[in-house]
Amino acid sequence: MAEPSTSSFTTITTSSNGSSITHMAQDHLFSILLLLPIDSVLSFAMTCKRFRSLAYSDTLWESICRRDWGHSFVDALKSSIEPKQHQLPWMKLYKQVSQLDTVSCQRLSDPDGDMLFPTPRASHSFNFVSDCLVLFGGGCEGGRHLDDTWVAYVGNDFQRMLKWQKISSGIPSGRFGHTCVVIGDSLVLFGGINDHGIPSK
Structure with a gap:
């Protein structure tokens, strides 16, 4: 029986130093994270301490806010803070605004004719x-x-x-x-x- 040709096999080598993503430059990782949805960014943060530090950084979350809210909105927020406050908690702000996105509004039903109801008013x-x-x-x-x-x-x-x-x-x-x-x-x-x-x- 003829021996199989060595050209029909593919040799895969692995490095004991870890996968290639762990050696990727931080600015490259930063650019990739900005392309991902929020759930993926948070999942990425759970892989190791280095990635957690990057995924939770204010610099990244400010960029995510600019991506999702627009530059003018973020610039307005930054201009409204006190001079002594150098950095806004961008991740916390994003979480709070995202929670607002889950709120739904429904019109209340009109009261029955026999029910008491406050009269229209303002400044109450x-x-x-x-x-x-x-x-x-x-x-x-x-x-x-x-x-x-x-x-x-x-x-x-x-x-x-x-x-x-x-x-x-x-x-x-x-x-x-x-x-x-x-x-x-x-x-x-x-x-x-x-x-x-x-x-x-």
Whole structure:
């Protein structure tokens, strides 16, 4: 039987020093990472300490932000920071903005004819506390202040329709242009003016 010709075999040699990508210049790796989707960049970061350092660097993520958001947007962000803050946390910013991209908006269903519903208004406060939406005050057409408080419970069974209840006791005086913040399970209200232009306490 004839022996097989050595020309029909391909010899593959490997180096004990590692694959060729580990010897690639950092600027070349940088250029490759800018062509990859975010999931691939994060996967690349998990391969070794050197690649993690590169994949998590602010320089790379600033370039990714420029790629995905545009140069003018990134330049505007950089010009808005304080002089003593030399570098923005670009990876953190990208993550926060990406989370916003997952938010979807849906129009709430119109209330039934028998349901109570707040009147249209502006310059009011609208807070979420203890699984409830709390609406207070504001100004209506004609520049008149409102002194009503409305509460709508938002639980796990929320069905795109708010069922409002009007609170009739223990409410502040009417005002608009005020501020209202949530602290624990409480609301803290401050300022605002009434329809006579008098500051409220």
